């Protein structure tokens with residue numbers, strides 16, 4: 001059990017990585033609030049974690065789902081104000097579509113920035129002052145290798161994830177020395193519904209089988225396989241732990257070794 005940490009908020013907690021994050025944080029003794037727009041997905045998550053807690057070691061606090069569009073300032077402020085002091089925030093909500101630059105609509109560009117960058121801005125802006133006052137807090141951003149490099153057909157996604165990374169760096173500079181940390185985790189393709197949507201798009205466009213499309217994504221990086229959601233959650237588990245108290249402003253890249261800068 002961590003010292004002094006109690007409430008963890010995970011945006012996009014009902015998604016593929018989000019579920020693993022909620023499980024990890026619950027196992028670490030946090031009361032977890034998962035926020036997202038889809039009530040059914042959040043209820044499924046609550047049941048899943050409650051079942052795991054029933055069969056696992058005793059003492060895991062439950063996970064609670066709260067409906068919230070984290071791109072909406074009023075909604076986000078209302079939900080966070082009702083929760084009280086937040087010890088851990090994981091900015092995980094996000095969206096991804098691929099298109100060449102000339103096929104990227106302004107609407108898609110704005111949606112990516114809203115879901116991937118503005119959401120993190122709104123949530124982080126709300127929780128950091130309280131964390132600073134209490135002298136303890138952890139903010140982790142689930143960015144992507146797309147926050148660290150440019151690859152074809154990812155203009156809106158990569159630009160918005162670069163924005164998220166920039167925000168995380170600024171926050172780390174502002175909280176340095178206060179007991180609060182701000183770090184990013186940057187995975188390559190993870191085995192989640194988001195990646196499955198990419199698999200379907202590739203299969204449709206190229207005529208490949210879903211298996212071949214999935215393998216192409218796995219082969220696109222040095223790891224040669226998809227990252228598992230639990231691997232992302234384990235990295236976050238480390239960053240929120242007391243052992244990582246001196247780690248601030250860092251990006252933990254989970255891609256098997258491709259990005260060197």
Ligand SMILES: NC(=O)c1ccc[n+]([C@@H]2O[C@H](COP(=O)([O-])OP(=O)(O)OC[C@H]3O[C@@H](n4cnc5c(N)ncnc54)[C@H](OP(=O)(O)O)[C@@H]3O)[C@@H](O)[C@H]2O)c1
Pocket residue numbers: 011012013014015016017018035036037038039041068069070071091092093094095096115119142143144145186187188189190191192193194195
């Ligand atoms: N999958 C990958 O290969 C990969 C790789 C690197 C980084 N990432 C990043 O990891 C994060 C999680 O992705 P994932 O793969 O787990 O995708 P996912 O399964 O599609 O989950 C994304 C989650 O974000 C939530 N979300 C999106 N917009 C939201 C909004 N406006 N308000 C509240 N929640 C919102 C969705 O919930 P609702 O639809 O219910 O709102 C969903 O639960 C994303 O930021 C993604 O960019 C993913």
